[in-house]
Amino acid sequence: MKVRLQVSGLTFYYIGGIAFENMAMYFESQCSHFFGFSINVYNQNEQQSALMHVMNALVAHGALIVDMTDGGTNFDMAKQVAGMWKGIQDFYDRIDQDESAKKSLPPMTTVMEAGSQTAKIGFASADNDSLQFLETRRNRKTRDFLPEEVKTILGDSTISALSEVFDAVISAGKSAVRIAVAASSIEAGAFESEENPEAQASKAAALMSDELLDDGSDSAISSGFPICMSPHRLCRYSNNQQNKAPNNEEEEEENLSREVFGAHVDSTWVTIVPVAAVSGLEVFDETEELWYRPELAARKYWEAEQTKQGLDSTSMVETLPGEASGLPWHSRYVVLMPGELLQVASRNEVPAAVHRVVATKDCPSRLSAPILLRCRPGVKMDVDRYLGGTGGDPLLEQCNGMTIEQIHDALQPTSFQ
């Protein structure tokens, strides 16, 4: 017998008399139990380990860190990421030094060709330039990025790197979504009337990620909408607030570090954040009930690995075999955070990550280049096809047959409707 109890955003499962704090913990337990029976097929262990890793990270901690180099064995993508960072740094340096370049940037405007009134492109800044965003979107056919001005602003090599990075990290994001949705469908008993339900759940989740998630490809499904719904946002966060003189130590500390982009969740499947040189992204860790900095975790992990291999962990540069120049340490990592659409499709098992950005005064600004993986425009949620039926889940019953735009509208809090 299994009983479920929802307490303050955490779900406790009582299975066989044992309480599991969340599904990831349940999976861990099942795996240990399974291995206890000495079934030891290498590939099974590898697959099982990856599945549990994904679920534990997403469910319990709100963020999954991915090493795009596979532990330092293939730096091709890291080189592209490094190229992207250099281009973004050059862009912000340029607008700092050249006021006319800044003024020439197109303001944030709606791009209806993406299929939604909420889809924007352009440049915006706020809070005394503490937040600066250059919102870009891919044209499916030409694979260029909008707004048009970015070609001039960023240059061909940066655009090329952006494009490579966009494809690679979206692929990682789609895989994570697929794994989480398949695992949740199996846990909910979907497809149980079919032969080999677990394979069916896996296949259906793959179908869903291909048909619903907008990876910017020129798919027939989105042919009426030439611009990708998933933006690639090039940001800079700084603590530029003009503070009053502090009256005490507490106020002094508050002045030093503050939220520059307040806590929120994203209306995405996942938000993919290439790890920045300066840590500042914080995800609310539902297990520890603390703000967790995955970028700092990635750096500590990298330093420890460097030390293990007898390499210099203080240089913050990745040494590449046979190459004179290295790469910034962070070029190899991206962070995936679940959004509200994944929460719905996972039957509320993977909560959308509450996250924010913190900046510290007198520290370098944090450059960031998140990709918000959203839905293809015009497609409908087919719960039977993708999730094996609603299973009585009221959220899935509501969104079954809805277009993604309708789901987006229904996902507005009461106070905004």
Added chain:
Amino acid sequence: MSKSQFAANPNEEIRRAFTLYAMDFTAKEATKAALKQNGLEIALLEDEEDEGMWGDLDSIRLLDETTQEPVPGAVYESTEEAIDVGGWKPGQGFDFVVRQVPAKMRELSLDELLQALDPDGTLRQEAQEKNMTLPDEDLRSLGDLANDSVRRTENSPRGATNEEEAFAGIEGKRGYRPIHLTNLLAQQENGEENSESKTSGVGLDILLHRRHSI
């Protein structure tokens, strides 16, 4: 049954030990229930969990098994005396006084807390009319999910720290470590193999098989 009767026979010794345990356990459970009624809960250290260590029992009065009234006159100062002299048997009721029970204020469960705050359900009704979800309720609509996201966001702490004091996960714990890209992608490739092969396969299959065996 007297102590000498127990001692005369090893089986009786075992029976006495069992009876002592049963009486102590019964008194402990009754004490827990009484504490709960008063908003308290027993708070024992590991060595206080042992028989006879969780409190000092005295003034034990056995109840007549037919009338359930205290047997007149007989008051025992320990469980040993109630058994050896009074002949208590498991299942027989008894009154007692217990002192020195380590206890603390009981933490209310979420259900109890909500019940205490809203005994007649007025606030719950009002929340439903405003499409709000209480913490003990499942999400019923996409609007509920959106409101829940707002609640979780607003409940997160506001203060910020510098990097030195920030939480960077727990070293060695799986969910905080980076996963290799190929391991993430391999799940997908493997899943496709599964869907083609209709064999038990790997990965997600393992979970399902274990789940069924619980």
